[in-house]
Amino acid sequence: MKDKQYRIFLVDDDTKHLIMLKNHLEKKSEYDIKVNIFSNGENCLDKMHENPHIVILDYYLDGIKTDAANGLEILKKIRATNPDTYVIMMSGQDDLKVAIATIDHGAYDYIIKGESAYVRAQMIIDHIIENINNLEWKRNMKIRETALVTGFILLGCVLVALALYDMGMFD
């Protein structure tokens, strides 16, 4: 399965959390995952042109940079510029409502911080990657289907032409 690399941007003002989650995702997934970490949303937005597959966003980001925008604001900007990127929101137990509300703004899913967060993050990401792969497969199938249909039409034309030739239409 390690034939394709998936890129994840991880945004949190808590360095410990960044390191732990990055470590978990890169080491534990069956897919080849590369995680870039950002301590605030603005830095992440600057790099969005690299088009990561997934962004994991914490809600509160002002622990280091006091005027940092919160996760919801960053989410809205990412949705505007990179609509194909999956965004997963992260929050503490006490901000659960905020996290759920982000779904309405286009977040794909949310994770409650805590011990199970790592497992849950991994599950959601595996799910997303399956989705990505399925979509790609479907797209490939579509192309093949079109090619096949075109082929049949051409074959039909040739057969008709042959039949007509046989009947002496071209004499």
Add this chain to the structure above:
Amino acid sequence: MSHEIRTPINAIVGMVHLLHQTPLSDKQTEYLAAIDTSAVSLLQLINDILDFSKIEAGKLQLEEKYFSIKQVVQELINTIQFKAIEKNIGLIIDIDERVPAAVSGDQLRLNQILLNLISNAIKFTQNGEIKVAVRLIDYVDEKARIYFSVKDTGIGISSEKLNTIFESFTQANADTTRVYGGTGLGLAIVKKLIDMLQGAIMVKSKPGEGSEFIFEIDFKVAPEIVAQETAQKAGENDIPDVGSCKLLLADDHPINQLVTSEILKLTWPDIVVEIANDGKEVLEKLQTSIYDIILMDVQMPEMNGLDATRAIRKMISPASGIPILAFTAYATTGEAEKCLAAGMDDYVSKPVSPHILTKKITDLLKKSGYKFPKGGEKRAPKPVSQQIDLNYFNIMTGGDRDLQLKMMEIMMEETPAELALLQQHLNAQNWDGIRAVAHKMKSGIQYLGLTDVLHLVKDIELSAKEKTNLDLLPEKINTVVLSCEPALSQLKLAFEKIQQQ
């Protein structure tokens, strides 16, 4: 549907038992035993499948009732302990004191999950121990997140199998079913149940070293009044600590001696158990030592338990009044009456249930006026603990040395800065700043296992966010700062220790 399948199998099992009572040749007995084992495992399989399909079909209703987590775990351990003792492996429970006394949720499902995981652990462990830990991880808005861990020193699961063990009909190895039995549905059921309870489960394992199943479930915390009632109810079944009680165990069978003293030591780690191999030895020992209670098997060579008891009661010494608890294999056939007539105080029938045994011992000791060690009642409010506990940290870093060192470095570097920032924001009355820093500090404090401090920090975050009780903030922040300083020097020591390894 379930009934239709279970009834005929129950009939088979029942008939096999009846057939056992009739005269049979050796071969027939052997065949019958095989039928019996197969029928019982078939019944187990069907129960599992029915359970599983019920969950799958979404037909399983969750109950919302008040119960005590501690009691559920304790009772479960009591019923299952004999299996561990039979295999001579330890079964240790470790319950966080801060786990709420009463919560609301589905007691039956929790029991089922734990039973599945613990029986699995026992099944796959040949020697060593099984550790069941329950911790309070988070407590916000009347909701407590409880962490359960079942850790064994068994055969373990290889990393490539770890991903599939929660799937139905999967066991780690094709041979597993043959060697250990089971349906391969247990863990799938566990997973489904935990999903239903909106929890999460993860597993860590190394082949040959053991496995650890960790799951977390949120429970609603019951109001104080309910908590008191539940605690009271649980208290009726609670076994008090007997301290260093001196117990004389009279039994001629070495395995029984071992099993009984193990059961006793698991409940009361400080108990002193001395062994006598028959009635005569009991009398000899009573001449030289003083005991608090005697556990006496009725059937013993040389001098049986009944004769020994009569002799003790006739003795002219304070020992003649010692409480005697009889062990009997034939409680139903009038032997119990004989025991009481001989002067014994009470009896338990074999095989011994740990809970009944310890309960009867406690009752007899109470009657005899034994002085139970004090404590365990109400304790004074604890001061904020500054002792770090890296257990959680080690679990989360999975023993990855490089990751541990890196994380510790970050914590040693960031925490003092965060503390300074906290005070700075306090001086500037920047509540939002306090909220942000407190929020960010939580993970590190949790890694250090400073649970008291963690509660304080959460409190600070909430109070800064909602601008309530702001007058208490200086005091709280001060306590956090004072508690973190010694914790940080301990962290430094731990860091250096890992570095040297």
